[in-house]
Amino acid sequence: MRTSSTSSRLLAATALVAALGLTLSACGGGDDDNGSSGSKGKSSSGGTLTYWASNQGTSLDNDKQVLTPELAKFTQQTGIKVKLEVIPWSDLLNRILAAATSGQGPDVLNIGNTWSASLQATGALLPFDDATFAKIGGKDKFAPASIAAAGAAGKDPAAVPLYSMAYGLYYNKKMFADAGIANPPKTWDELVADGKKLTTGGHYGLAVEGGNGSENIHHAFVLAKQRGSDWFDASGKATFDTPNNVAAVKQYVDFIAKDKIAAKGNAEYAQNQTITDFATGKAAMMMWQSAATSIKSHGMNPDQYGVVPVPTQQAGATGDAGVTSMVAGINLAVFKNSKNIDGALKFVNFMTSDAEQKTLNSTYGSLPPVKAAQSDPAFQTPDLKTLASVLGSSAAPLPQVPNEAQFETLVGTAVKDLFADAAAGKDVTTDSVKAALSKAQQQMPAS
Amino acid sequence: MTATAPPRSAPEAGPSDGKSVGRGRLRPRVPDRLRRVGVPYLMLFPALILELLIHLVPMIVGIVISFKGLTQFFIRDWGSAPWTGLDNYRMAVKFNQPVGEALLHSFWVTVLFTLLSVGFSWLIGTAAAILMQDAFRGRAVLRAIFLVPYALPVYAAVITWAFMFQQDTGLVNHVLHDQLHVTSNKPFWLIGDNSFWALVIVSVWKSWPFAFLCLMAGLQNIPRELYEAAAMDGAGIWQQIRKITLPSLRPVNQVLVLVLFLWTFNDFNTPFVLFGNSAPHSADLISIHIYQSSFITWNFGSGSAMSVLLLLFLLVVTAFYLLFTRKRDVDA
Numbered sequence: 001m002r003t004s005s006t007s008s009r010l011l012a013a014t015a016l017v018a019a020l021g022l023t024l025s026a027c028g029g030g031d032d033d034n035g036s037s038g039s040k041g042k043s044s045s046g047g048t049l050t051y052w053a054s055n056q057g058t059s060l061d062n063d064k065q066v067l068t069p070e071l072a073k074f075t076q077q078t079g080i081k082v083k084l085e086v087i088p089w090s091d092l093l094n095r096i097l098a099a100a101t102s103g104q105g106p107d108v109l110n111i112g113n114t115w116s117a118s119l120q121a122t123g124a125l126l127p128f129d130d131a132t133f134a135k136i137g138g139k140d141k142f143a144p145a146s147i148a149a150a151g152a153a154g155k156d157p158a159a160v161p162l163y164s165m166a167y168g169l170y171y172n173k174k175m176f177a178d179a180g181i182a183n184p185p186k187t188w189d190e191l192v193a194d195g196k197k198l199t200t201g202g203h204y205g206l207a208v209e210g211g212n213g214s215e216n217i218h219h220a221f222v223l224a225k226q227r228g229s230d231w232f233d234a235s236g237k238a239t240f241d242t243p244n245n246v247a248a249v250k251q252y253v254d255f256i257a258k259d260k261i262a263a264k265g266n267a268e269y270a271q272n273q274t275i276t277d278f279a280t281g282k283a284a285m286m287m288w289q290s291a292a293t294s295i296k297s298h299g300m301n302p303d304q305y306g307v308v309p310v311p312t313q314q315a316g317a318t319g320d321a322g323v324t325s326m327v328a329g330i331n332l333a334v335f336k337n338s339k340n341i342d343g344a345l346k347f348v349n350f351m352t353s354d355a356e357q358k359t360l361n362s363t364y365g366s367l368p369p370v371k372a373a374q375s376d377p378a379f380q381t382p383d384l385k386t387l388a389s390v391l392g393s394s395a396a397p398l399p400q401v402p403n404e405a406q407f408e409t410l411v412g413t414a415v416k417d418l419f420a421d422a423a424a425g426k427d428v429t430t431d432s433v434k435a436a437l438s439k440a441q442q443q444m445p446a447s
Numbered sequence: 448m449t450a451t452a453p454p455r456s457a458p459e460a461g462p463s464d465g466k467s468v469g470r471g472r473l474r475p476r477v478p479d480r481l482r483r484v485g486v487p488y489l490m491l492f493p494a495l496i497l498e499l500l501i502h503l504v505p506m507i508v509g510i511v512i513s514f515k516g517l518t519q520f521f522i523r524d525w526g527s528a529p530w531t532g533l534d535n536y537r538m539a540v541k542f543n544q545p546v547g548e549a550l551l552h553s554f555w556v557t558v559l560f561t562l563l564s565v566g567f568s569w570l571i572g573t574a575a576a577i578l579m580q581d582a583f584r585g586r587a588v589l590r591a592i593f594l595v596p597y598a599l600p601v602y603a604a605v606i607t608w609a610f611m612f613q614q615d616t617g618l619v620n621h622v623l624h625d626q627l628h629v630t631s632n633k634p635f636w637l638i639g640d641n642s643f644w645a646l647v648i649v650s651v652w653k654s655w656p657f658a659f660l661c662l663m664a665g666l667q668n669i670p671r672e673l674y675e676a677a678a679m680d681g682a683g684i685w686q687q688i689r690k691i692t693l694p695s696l697r698p699v700n701q702v703l704v705l706v707l708f709l710w711t712f713n714d715f716n717t718p719f720v721l722f723g724n725s726a727p728h729s730a731d732l733i734s735i736h737i738y739q740s741s742f743i744t745w746n747f748g749s750g751s752a753m754s755v756l757l758l759l760f761l762l763v764v765t766a767f768y769l770l771f772t773r774k775r776d777v778d779a
Contacts, residue, residue, distance in 0.1 A: 094742060101522045118745070122519050211638065213725060265615040268638045270723060402519065406744045413725040420638035420727060423614075442545035445518065445746055 213412020572658025
């Protein structure tokens with residue numbers, strides 16, 4: 001009896017201690033996270049930054065190979081170490097949201113430039129006011145079009161441009177010559193006419209990435225802009241189903257539905273099969289952004305294709321009617337919760353320096369948004385010169401509104417469903433397009 | 448259940464308590480009794496804390512969020528998100544408005560999908576288990592092969608299906624159209640109306656091995672003699688299945704069907720890997736729909752409200768199912 005009561009006391013005590021220990025460790029969990037979560041603890045001593053890079057190369061490993069030597073240069077110059085993590089596009093936005101929610105995140109990160117206004121609204125990113133810009137060499141070192149795609153108009157940008165891209169019309173020179181077409185199309189009517197000539201025997205005039213919502217949005221945006229139409233009014237309210245937007249979406253879907261210059265199978269393309277089709281000669285044209293590296297990886301040489309600006313409704317159009325591309329690109333942002341803002345800004349300054357801009361953009365096949373780097377010979381190839389002039393003179397930023405992410409999802413999906421209808425042989429009419437866009441608009445949150 | 452335990456055990460502990468007090472005179476009486484009663488609870492305490500931390504707290508947070516207008520403007524500081532009362536719920540159940548209409552559509556798609564998937568999985572699983580019951584050459588190999596879909600990582604398996612279902616280059620169309628000439632032109636499987644059937648096929652392929660595994664285990668418990676006796680009485684194979692196998696498997700089936708139902712109804716991986724983050728209209732399962740409402744459109748309050756509604760629905764269905772099946776057991 002005595003032993004049993006001792007042992008039960010022992011047990012009770014052990015249990016109590018265990019329970020207390022558990023509670024303590026549960027409480028301690030939070031402190032622990034705050035104290036040691038990578039960058040934060042260490043970076044306050046100026047030692048380490050955490051950098052989330054987006055996937056710009058052919059693979060995550062490729063990105064690591066490209067960036068690691070550059071980051072080593074930064075460490076050499078400043079003594080600050082950089083912990084690199086390359087995050088695939090499918091995860092990036094969710095990771096950023098989680099970081100914004102918890103306050104635990106990287107110090108510096110890449111964002112898709114179309115997310116700028118949405119992420120700006122979360123308040124998680126450090127605004128670049130004049131004083132902040134001064135630390136990284138001033139606002140004027142960047143091309144204005146790229147800065148315009150870094151946050152809502154009238155607010156301090158939430159990020160700075162890092163890599164810039166623009167859409168161009170890529171065409172297969174040999175297929176054009178074989179079909180007896182002397183010059184690439186300048187208007188949509190010409191594009192459709194050429195497309196019909198090129199669509200024979202399993203080959204198609206055009207390839208489109210119909211199953212990819214973001215691609216759909218980018219083209220619908222340009223086609224609407226050429227009609228002088230926007231997707232949001234001045235107060236930020238959605239205006240998806242205006243007649244001009246309906247016409248824009250219908251024109252895009254009609255490449256499969258009515259004109260039949262793109263293969264029906266394009267409706268489910270979402271893994272860049274468009275580039276494969278173009279590089280393998282299955283399609284004679286595509287509208288894509290900075291595709292040189294990808295085309296080459298599929299075995300097509302730069303002299304086999306040409307790049308011209310995307311067509312307009314009338315030849316030689318200017319202003320909104322002459323817009324041929326969105327301002328595409330990647331921005332670099334600083335996480336506001338970073339304990340080492342100064343170090344983070346030094347890193348931003350480094351990444352947007354002339355030398356790094358030349359190295360990184362020429363490796364990734366993109367264009368430098370930093371003006372001084374643009375004149376480098378690496379960016380004087382015919383295709384990059386075309387894209388640079390598009391970016392400089394006929395590109396417009398996607399709507400920089402907080403609900404941009406919702407716009408991409410809802411309208412992108414609506415267009416994808418319309419493509420599916422077209423592929424299944426169902427009629428795509430002005431009414432059916434309007435119905436789809438109205439539905440998307442009604443699902444937008446009021447803001 | 449636990450609340451009623453202490454009063455009952457306290458009087459029982461009384462007499463033995465007195466004895467021990469008699470031996471250890473100086474020990475105070477009350478702590479001793481308290482200790483005897485309290486020790487089991489103390490032992491349960493760590494588990495209770497973990498249960499609270501891991502299960503209940505996130506659930507309660509989710510329910511709280513459903514009453515808030517938690518959008519991207521507030522995710523940095525949840526507390527500052529405005530209380531919206533029942534607005535999120537109202538928006539979700541207004542079935543004549545676009546949001547409610549889409550949710551209802553998604554709900555019916557999910558119900559139909561679940562019925563078909565669970566039904567076929569169970570049917571194939573049962574048939575296979577019964578066929579595999581008698582020993583024959585190669586039975587072990589077949590059993591192992593049947594379990595492969597269950598053992599494969601979901602992502603790897605479903606991505607393979609996604610490739611097979613591609614319209615232009617996929618294996619499915621190659622067989623149906625190019626080899627067998629069943630269809631006049633290549634159908635689309637991953638977009639449009641067929642995507643529902645693609646989803647059902649992958650889901651059945653993925654879940655029937657689990658039914659097979661459970662039922663195979665259940666079959667081991669049925670005594671051979673029952674079949675022998677039935678055979679002596681002249682019962683054919685169908686009668687044996689109907690009169691012996693299925694009734695004996697009822698307890699297994701009761702759990703199996705419930706588990707399959709819950710898994711299938713909540714399945715996220717299959718549609719997400721097949722279709723990406725925006726599923727085609729005809730295959731817009733509720734889990735993907737809620738994911739879109741919260742993560743893609745950044746409206747976590749509305750997504751949480753839909754999740755709570757889904758939870759309530761599943762609770763009600765489960766309760767009715769258990770009541771109904773238990774009542775049948777009692778009746779029988």
